[in-house]
Amino acid sequence: MGERIASWFAAGHRPLPWRAPDFPAWGVLVSEFMLQQTPVARVIPRLEEWLARWPTPADLAAVPPGEAVRAWDRLGYPRRALNLHAASVAITERHGGIVPSDVDELLALPGVGPYTARAVAAFAYGSRVPVVDVNVRRVLARAVRGVGEPGPARTNEEHALTEALLPADPARARLTNAGTMELGQTVCTARAPRCDSCPIADACAWRAAGYPAYTGPAAPRQKPYAGSDREVRGRILRELRANELPVPRDRIAQLWTDADQLERALRGLVADGLVEIGDGGFRLPMH
Ligand code: SF4
Known part of the structure; x- marks a missing residue:
């Protein structure tokens, strides 16, 4: 099954920048941070801007973390920008400015979890390691386990199942990793899998079983954005991004009518290190 996915992917995949063989490891790391919770189409332009401005980890490490938060713009979940900045500092200080290739060293970087560490090792350095994202989980659930949805994460089992699909040759394994992600994103989609393509x-267990309805536990669902603390946090950050000088509290107070919710969001941003208090107002972090 893994060889067939590799051949399918090699025969014609989307020309995504981070799949190009000469794409730098730093670019792969930045793209994987951005792709964690943001769709491909929104990531591509922001990634190009980001790499033009900070072509190496040392370039990003040299600016205040608030600049990373400002450049993150509206990709969402801005703690990723802070973590990426902290990772650039760690790479510069601990790894001589070179993104490490070892999964354990990658896992030790701020904001790098099991998926991102393996994606960088596999796609930037050609390591034969299983890469499991939400799309791979869906393909595994259907094709291998014969169930319609992946349900809650089963990380160890899913790594083992993916590893079993990988061809022995690392170059082919890289194609299988990328191809399984692509298959889940473009063919075996959550709502309407295109089994004819x-x-x-012919090897899919779910299809062979006649597509039984999923009866297992549901994966946790994200709460709606509108009216949430995330929306309030987004409004505050948008205001701070647009201002080089600290924004006074009375201007922040105009951003949201529910004062308690606004205060909670503001305190959360300060606690997360995304906002600093200083010089009579609130600003993006300078240190
Ligand atoms: S046959 Fe259909 S359900 Fe099975 S892996 Fe392919 S697209 Fe998904």
Whole structure:
């Protein structure tokens, strides 16, 4: 099954920048941070701007973390920008400015979890390690386990299942990793899988079983954005991004009518290190 996915992917995949063989490891790391919770189409332009401005980890490490938060703009979940900045500092200080290739060293970087560490090792350095994202989880659930949805994460089992699919040759394994992600993103989609176009249709356990309805536990769902603390945090950060000088409290107070919720969001941003108090107002972090 893994070889067939590799051949399908090699025969014609989308030309995503971070899939190019000569794309720098730093670019792969930045793209994986951005892709964690943001769709591809929104990531591509921001990634190009980011790498033009900070072509190496040392370039990003040299500016205040608030600049990373400002440049993150509206990609969402801005703690990723702070973590990426902290990772650039760690890479510069501990690894001589070179993104490490070892999964354990990658895992020790701020904001790098099991998925991102393996994605960088596999796609930037060609290591034969299983890369499991939400799309891979869905393909595994259907094709291998014969269930319609992946349900809550089963990290160890899913790594083992993916590893079993990887060809022995690291270059082919890289294609299988990327191809399984692509298959889940473009063919084996959550709502409408296109089994007629699927390279592993005749081996798919879920299809062979007649597509039984999923009865297992549901994966946790994200709460709606509108009216949430996330929306309030987003409004505050948008105001701070647009201002080089600290924004006074009375201007922040105009951003949201529910004063308690606004205060909670503001305190959360300060606690997360995304906002600093200083010089008579609130600003993006300078240190
Ligand atoms: S046959 Fe259909 S359900 Fe099975 S892996 Fe392919 S697209 Fe997904």
